[in-house]
Amino acid sequence: MLQISDGQKRFGHKLLFEGANWLITPDERTGLVGGNGTGKSTLLKVIAGFDSLDGGTMQRSKGLTIGYLPQDGLALSGRTVFEECLSVFHAVQSMELEMETLSTKLAELDPVSTEYAAAADRFSEVSDTLHTHDLYNLDAQVGAVLGGLGFSKEDWARRTEEFSGGWQMRIALAKLLLEKPALLLLDEPTNHLDLETRNWLEDYLRNYPRAFILISHDRYFLDVTVNKITEVWNKRLHFYTGGYEKFVKQKDERRTQLMSAYKNQKDRIEQLEAFISRFRAQATKAKQVQSRIKELEKIERIEVPEEEETIHFSFPQPPVSGRTVCEVTNLSKSYGEKQVLSNVNFTIERGDRIALVGPNGAGKSTLIRMLSLLEEPTSGTVRHGHNVQSDYFAQDQYKVLDPNAKMLDDISSSAPRVATTDLRNLLGAFLFSGDDVFKQLGVLSGGERNRYAMARMLVSPANFVLLDEPTNHLDLRAKDVLLDAIRAFTGTVLFVSHDRYFIDGLATRVFEVEHGGVQVFPGNYEDYLWRKQGGPEAIVQSLKPTPPPIVSVPTSAPAANVKRLNPIKLKQLQDRLIFTENEMPRIEEQITQHETDLSTFRSAEESQRLSNAIAELRAKHEALMHEWEEISIALEEQTV
Structure with a gap:
């Protein structure tokens, strides 16, 4: 789909990267990472066509559509939000008129003529495009994307220029997602999004039918959306399979290998230089010296970039407050x-x-x-x-x-x-x-x-x-x-x-x-989301077997019908059980302390406050006890 060969790029006198080779395929789902100033955004602009390489080549497939979202700087005006988003379908809507024209033309032409064959081919092409874009459902598509990105229905009718820069970037992102280019390029797309819209965008990209490359400083977002990491490091592109967490582990292994190769090369260079220095003046060793000089010249030196210093900083601890x-x-x-x-x-x-x-x-x-x-x-x-x-x-x-x-x-x-x-x-x-x-x-x-x-x-x-x-x-x-x-x-x-x-x-x-x-x-x-989705009650409910048909069933049959949890959900339940077991004694201590404080009268307001706090803690303790019982039952069923 797109290929960079031996690519090189400079920013002024600074070399950003060289020898870059990258084949971008139709199923690309890549996170582009690297330190600040290494050239990530510049590389994305090169791929988008807004910048060019200083060396090497870049080839694109014919008809490749690319959508690019920069970090900021976009300003839209002149239309309502809904009209602006609907404008991405202008070409598709024009095709509807072309399809009507083609239908009329096909009815008039001789079926055996070359004109008829050409019109039929074009009709099929237009029909496929309209089917892909779901022409008769465009308004619903726009509404779904705008809703997912946090725009209320009242916002749809507002002019785009009424919105702040962050919301303008959301509109631009909405247009790109609706356009569905063959290659989507997103530079820090989550900068202007809240948690709810980030979660929606994660789901959208997970189901995106085409290729995308994104830059993000959000680890979780990278982990759940991409299956490959491309790192700009040491002025080269390095490729890793998996999400961000796997990349971190693989990078540590790669750096260990690089340091080992660097040490071996350094030892060899020192050996060659020592031999040359020792025997340069001896005529009997001239041939061996020249051989080693040539070997030394041919060595492609391994460069080890300076490792970023790991910063460990601790807050100066503050004075202790009350409980x-x-x-x-x-x-x-x-x-x-x-x-x-x-x-x-x-x-x-x-x-x-x-x-x-x-x-x-x-x-x-x-x-x-x-x-x-x-x-x-x-x-x-x-x-x-x-x-x-x-x-x-x-x-x-x-x-x-x-x-x-x-x-x-x-x-x-x-x-x-x-x-x-x-x-x-x-x-x-x-x-x-x-x-x-x-x-x-x-x-x-x-x-x-x-x-x-x-x-x-x-x-x-x-x-x-x-x-x-x-x-x-x-x-x-x-x-x-x-x-x-x-x-x-x-x-x-x-x-x-x-x-x-x-x-x-x-x-x-x-x-x-x-x-x-x-x-x-x-x-x-994660606990919050789990509880919002039903918590232990939902899991316990899902574990209940469906009512068996009215036939003779052995005593052990219900156990066989218990739904087995996947390891992740099982681990969540086990962790939650530990949390409730640790949290209940802590709450009991707080209740005891409040009851002790309540026994000494200070003021009516303080007594009321302590009584309210005790009631709140007891309700929380009761809820945790109920949750602990349900999780315990659920886990016991898993061992049957």
């Missing part, structure tokens, strides 16, 4: 007639790592601002516990930075006890290296300043950290640094993120914000 960090009671928030949140109640305990999830516009950012005490509720209360110090990281945190301050000076003033070397390593993990650290903050882009603001917060955190989209503008390396730092943090964290890998690696509870309420789920995002 209850934040208590929300009957919280409501409205803007004029628009009700965002209504009668919300929950408690955040010390050490919680809570992920806020929900569709865009559900009220996640509003809730997190109220929890940080930066915004007042319309009614109800948000009460911080004893010795709680909160710190809030906003999506546009860069706006509060001093534009005249130099980066290294600014971060050093925030953490006077942290060594300059450690600060520079941390900044390097967030893609600021060399002279970048001496730049004034005002000259950085919005994304760069947000990255810096996140690094700055890591060096002096409070004991209750609230993060709104902390992984935006971070690459895989910086995300890992942030994830490891928060895992080791002894304080309490509440965060909004659209990165599945980040949420699964961090969250101990998930708060779902939707329809004006907040629903609490224990565990990480």
Whole structure:
């Protein structure tokens, strides 16, 4: 379908890659990865035809259609959202008129004439195209894609220029998905998507009937959509089978092999150079010396790129807060007639790592601002516990930075006890290296300043950290640094993120914000999805055998009808059983502690608060006990 042979590309004087050979097939499902500045986006532009190679060749199949989505910069105007998306079918709609013309022509022509044969061939070609695009179902196709990407029906009639840059990119993505090019090229397609739309796009790409190549810094997204990884590394293209996790393992093995080959070559070169140096002046050894000089000249030197330094950074541990960090009671928030949140109640305990999830516009950012005490509720209360110090990281945190301050000076003033070397390593993990650290903050882009603001917060955190989209503008390396730092943090964290890998690696509870309420789920995002899909009740229900026909059945027959779980689902049940067994004693301890506190009267309000907390904990304990019983039964049936 498309082939690059001995491709080479430079960016100014910098060589991005050379000797690139890539055969892109009709079933290509590839993730393009590599460090920042290695040329991933440039390579995608070359394949799309928006840039050219400096050396080598690229050949395309005749009639190959390519769709390309850049990271940003697209602006649409002049039509409604629905009209803009429907415009991709203009050529198909024109074919409908051509088909009517061909039908009339076929009725008039002599069936044995060459004109008739040509018209019949074209009729068949047009008919196949219309069938492929499902001509009479175009409106439904547009509606399905727009709905999947988060556009409400009210949005369909709005003009495209009314939408922000992120939503404009969603419209552009919708057009590409509807167009279904033979080769789809997506550069960071999840940058402007929330979790729900990412999940929808994952399913869409899994079922995409044609080829696609995508760049993404979302590990989970890569793992569930691609079956091959192409890495730009050491100025070459390297190919790996499988998703991102398999790529990481295979890359470690490949680097080990490379280092072994490099060491062997280095030893051989040293041997040759030592022989030449020792016997160069001896006439009797001239032939052997010349032979070794020629061998030395023919050796193609193995280059080992500098390994990126692994950054390990730990939060300075904050002062300990009270057990209850934040208590929300009957919280409501409205803007004029628009009700965002209504009668919300929950408690955040010390050490919680809570992920806020929900569709865009559900009220996640509003809730997190109220929890940080930066915004007042319309009614109800948000009460911080004893010795709680909160710190809030906003999506546009860069706006509060001093534009005249130099980066290294600014971060050093925030953490006077942290060594300059450690600060520079941390900044390097967030893609600021060399002279970048001496730049004034005002000259950085919005994304760069947000990255810096996140690094700055890591060096002096409070004991209750609230993060709104902390992984935006971070690459895989910086995300890992942030994830490891928060895992080791002894304080309490509440965060909004659209990165599945980040949420699964961090969250101990998930708060779902939707329809004006907040629903609490224990565990990480996988646990949350599992419970949303029915949890243990759904699995136990699926294990029940269908009613047997009215015939004589042996006593052991029901066991034979038990549905066997696949290993993944079985492991989920086993893990969930362990979680419930560990969680119930913890809740029992909390109940005991609250009951002890209740025995000492402090105030009517405090007594009421403790009574409500005890009731909530007992309900949670009862639900866990019920879940534990059902899972235990389900697992016992699997052993029969």
